[in-house]
Amino acid sequence: xxxxxxxxxxxxxxxxxxxxxxxxxxxxxxxxxxxxxxxxxxxxxxxxxxxxxxxxxxxxxxxxxxxxxxxxxxxxxxxxxxxxxxxxxxxxxxxxxxxxxxxxxxxxxxxxxxxxxxxxxxxxxxxxxxxxxxxxxxxxxxxxxxxxxxxxxxxxxxxxxxxxxxxxxxxxxxxxxxxxxxxxxxxxxxxxxxxxxxxxxxxxxxxxxxxxxxxxxxxxxxxxxxxxxxxxxxxxxxxxxxxxxxxxxxxxxxxxxxxxxxxxxxxxxxxxxxxxxxxxxxxxxxxxxxxxxxxxxxxxxxxxxxxxxxxxxxxxxxxxxxxxxxxxxxxxxxxxxxxxxxxxxxxxxxxxxxxxxxxxxxxxxxxxxxxxxxxxxxxxxxxxxxxxxxxxxxxxxxxxxxxxxxxxxxxxxxxxxxxxxxxxxxxxxxxxxxxxxxxxxxxxxxxxxxxx
Numbered sequence: 263x264x265x266x267x268x269x270x271x272x273x274x275x276x277x278x279x280x281x282x283x284x285x286x287x288x289x290x291x292x293x294x295x296x297x298x299x300x301x302x303x304x305x306x307x308x309x310x311x312x313x314x315x316x317x318x319x320x321x322x323x324x325x326x327x328x329x330x331x332x333x334x335x336x337x338x339x340x341x342x343x344x345x346x347x348x349x350x351x352x353x354x355x356x357x358x359x360x361x362x363x364x365x366x367x368x369x370x371x372x373x374x375x376x377x378x379x380x381x382x383x384x385x386x387x388x389x390x391x392x393x394x395x396x397x398x399x400x401x402x403x404x405x406x407x408x409x410x411x412x413x414x415x416x417x418x419x420x421x422x423x424x425x426x427x428x429x430x431x432x433x434x435x436x437x438x439x440x441x442x443x444x445x446x447x448x449x450x451x452x453x454x455x456x457x458x459x460x461x462x463x464x465x466x467x468x469x470x471x472x473x474x475x476x477x478x479x480x481x482x483x484x485x486x487x488x489x490x491x492x493x494x495x496x497x498x499x500x501x502x503x504x505x506x507x508x509x510x511x512x513x514x515x516x517x518x519x520x521x522x523x524x525x526x527x528x529x530x531x532x533x534x535x536x537x538x539x540x541x542x543x544x545x546x547x548x549x550x551x552x553x554x555x556x557x558x559x560x561x562x563x564x565x566x567x568x569x570x571x572x573x574x575x576x577x578x579x580x581x582x583x584x585x586x587x588x589x590x591x592x593x594x595x596x597x598x599x600x601x602x603x604x605x606x607x608x609x610x611x612x613x614x615x616x617x618x619x620x621x622x623x624x625x626x627x628x629x630x631x632x633x634x635x636x637x638x639x640x641x642x643x644x645x646x647x648x649x650x651x652x653x654x655x656x657x658x659x660x661x662x663x664x665x666x667x668x669x670x671x672x673x674x675x676x677x678x679x680x681x682x683x684x685x686x687x688x689x690x691x692x693x694x695x696x697x698x699x700x701x702x703x704x705x706x707x708x709x710x711x712x713x714x
Contacts, residue, residue, distance in 0.1 A: 325546060325576040328583075329558040333642040339534035339666045342555045346548045348538050353529030354497030356663075356670055359470070360677065362478040365492040366392065372462045372494075373399040379409040379521055381507045383459040385418035385647075386473025396474050397426050404433040409521070412437045413510050415455050418473070438514040440659075452713075453542045456658035458492075458647045459507050464523030467495040467503040469646050469661060471569075471632045482629050485599050489626065491633040491677065493645060498526045499663060502537040506661050509539070533667035540648075540660050546576075549648055549662055550655040554580045556638050556664070560589045565637045565678050568650035569630065570602070571595040571609045572711045577655075578615070585619050594681055596632075597625030604707045605651070610700070611708030617690040624685035631681065635674050643671045652712050 331338040343350040359365045373380055373396075380403055387393060404410040416439045421427070430437055440455045460468040470492030472478050482489035495503065501523055508520035540547040557564060557580040564584060571593060573581070585591055593616065600606045613623055635645040646662030648654040 324579060325554065326583075327551070327554040327558045327576070327580055329555050331559060332561045333556060333559040333638040333666075334561065335559075336666075338559055338642065339536060339664070342552060342559070342664070343536050345555060346536065346538055346552050348536055348548065349502070351498035351502065351535045351537065353526075353532030354495060354499045354535045354665070355532075356496075356665060356667075357494040358670075358673055358677065359468075359492040359494060361481045361490060362392075362472070362487070363481045365468075365470075365472050365478065365490070366395070368494055369460055369468050369492075370395060370399050372460065372466055372468070373403055376403050376408045376462045378463050379411070379461075380463075381411050381459065381461040381504060381511070383413040383455065383457050383507050383510060384473045385415045385454065385456045385458065386475050387414050387419035387422075388473075388475035389420050389423070390476035392474050392476050392479055393422065394426075397422060397430070400435050401429050401433045404430075404435045410435045411507075411511055411516060413440055413455065413507070413514050413516070414438075415440045416442045417454055418456075436516065436518075438511065438516050440510055440514045452657060454658050455510050456647050456654060457506070457510065457539070457661045459503055459661065461500060461504045461507060464500060464504055464521070465496075467500040469493055469495065469503060469663065471634050471647065477630070485629045488630045488632045489628070489681065490631075491635065491645070493663070495663070497529075497532070497535075499535050499537050501526065503661065506537070506539040510659060533665050533670070536664040538662055538664070540655075540658075542657050542659075547656055549660055550576075552644065552662065552664060553577070553636065553650075553655065556636065556642060556644060557581060557584050559642070560584050560638045561587065562589060562639045563637075564589055564591045565594070565635075565675060566592070566650055567594045567631075567633050567635045567678055567681070569596045569600070569632045569634070570605050570649040570651040570653075571612065572605065572651040572653075573612050574652050574655075574712060578612075581616070581621070582619065585621060591616075591621040592624065592678075592682070593621065594624045594626065594631070594678060594685060596630055597627050597686060599626075599628075599630050601630055604710070607700075607703040607707035608711045609651075611704040611711070613688060613693055614690075617688060617693050623688045624682050625688070626681060626685045628684055633677075633681070635678070637671050637674050637678065640671050640675065641668055642666050643674050645674070657713075 331341050359368055400410050471490045472492045477488050480487040538548050540549040637643050644662055644664045648660040648662050654660050
């Protein structure tokens with residue numbers, strides 16, 4: 263019996279010895295392959311660089327902003343305009359355009375009617391049906407003698423086909439690229455123009471969330487076509503938006519002199535309007551100040567709609583103060599259908615604290631939701647190209663419009679509520695029970711919140 267049992271033991275020992283030999287051989291081969299290589303040093307160095315960059319990206323101070331006026335006070339627009347160092351205009355009109363079926367026809371029709379000049383700036387200009395339509399409209403305008411100027415972001419926009427670029431040149435469409443990237447300009451990679459502007463004859467302007475790409479076509483009918491909001495602007499604000507365009511036109515290398523229409527007195531009885539544009543800043547931008555003072559001025563409600571929702575300490579504090587005052591806060595953002603998963607995870611890193619404080623969070627379900635607006639107390643509305651995140655509030659070139667007009671606020675609120683009806687609301691208890699791997703991804707990507 264002992265001899266019979268010894269045989270399998272011997273065989274098992276041989277198997278173990280063979281396994282150790284193979285493992286030792288594999289380890290030796292790995293050591294030989296890695297010998298002399300500096301990959302651990304490279305990895306540690308990369309981690310160190312990322313850590314330093316994230317540390318530098320943190321705001322040096324947390325701002326505690328308060329407002330001497332409520333958003334419903336007629337004096338608030340003048341008050342916040344002075345604090346943001348921007349002129350207050352009166353008498354504008356703002357038409358809300360929902361999704362590509364309303365946005366693109368209105369913009370293309372305005373270009374087709376242009377008599378003197380067209381200024382167009384966008385972050386996204388992607389090859390496809392939409393790009394062909396806009397390129398054809400710009401070329402046709404230039405051929406009939408209209409001055410056409412175009413600013414495209416060097417990161418967000420794809421270069422049009424050679425045939426289109428040649429046709430631009432022959433027709434006289436002037437195209438400049440914002441912050442081209444090269445070996446000596448690597449720092450510029452982080453600073454983009456995210457503005458969306460179309461100004462025609464100095465009489466009508468368009469701004470909002472929509473760029474030029476095929477996913478903006480249609481009416482958000484499926485997950486391939488985005489939900490977005492754009493605005494047609496009439497009145498004195500058009501001149502300010504045209505001034506905003508020429509800032510980036512000159513910065514991107516445009517050489518001819520800016521053209522602006524005559525200063526309009528507007529209608530003193532019309533809604534007060536504030537147009538702000540921002541550039542990268544190491545402190546606080548005027549757009550960020552506008553949002554923070556608007557939150558500080560809320561007494562009843564704040565509705566925030568943004569595809570990317572990532573907060574810094576200052577904005578967290580402003581929202582916390584508003585909630586402590588009894589303000590109802592609703593956040594509507596994108597859901598599982600998103601173009602940037604890493605930002606989505608960083609955004610969800612904010613949810614627990616907001617939900618525990620009694621705020622409401624909704625994630626849009628049917629498709630990518632790209633609309634950007636904030637409505638305060640049913641009176642004060644902010645809209646434009648800026649997302650509710652640190653990249654828009656401190657890094658990108660952005661443009662927003664703030665208007666005190668109850669009718670406009672009610673229309674935006676109606677659209678907000680319609681989108682909420684197609685969204686998933688998260689509740690605090692349900693959110694706490696989410697899977698562990700969600701929590702891990704939120705914490706990891708939340709570290710990058712200041713650069714998203």
